[in-house]
Amino acid sequence: xxSLLSHGLFALPETKRSxxxxxxxxxxxxxxKKLGPVYVKKVTPVKHVPLVDYIERARRKRANKSKKLxxxxxxxxxxx
Numbered sequence: 163x164x165s166l167l168s169h170g171l172f173a174l175p176e177t178k179r180s181x182x183x184x185x186x187x188x189x190x191x192x193x194x195k196k197l198g199p200v201y202v203k204k205v206t207p208v209k210h211v212p213l214v215d216y217i218e219r220a221r222r223k224r225a226n227k228s229k230k231l232x233x234x235x236x237x238x239x240x241x242x
Contacts, residue, residue: 190217
């Protein structure tokens with residue numbers, strides 16, 4: 163797994179990486195969901211750890227918002 167990140171995903175040249183930025187973010191999001199942030203950070207090169215942190219934070223925000231909306235719906239309160 164660590165070779166996939168260090169030799170595959172992050173080994174792309176800067177020009178190709180910027181071209182496929184959304185795909186890289188989606189793949190990292192899926193890896194974070196499956197493997198957890200601790201493992202993904204451990205195998206990610208130090209230079210790219212802030213990207214992993216950003217994606218994990220955004221994922222948590224979406225999950226919390228969804229939970230809040232479900233709870234408000236159960237309580238019968240209008241959330242707009």
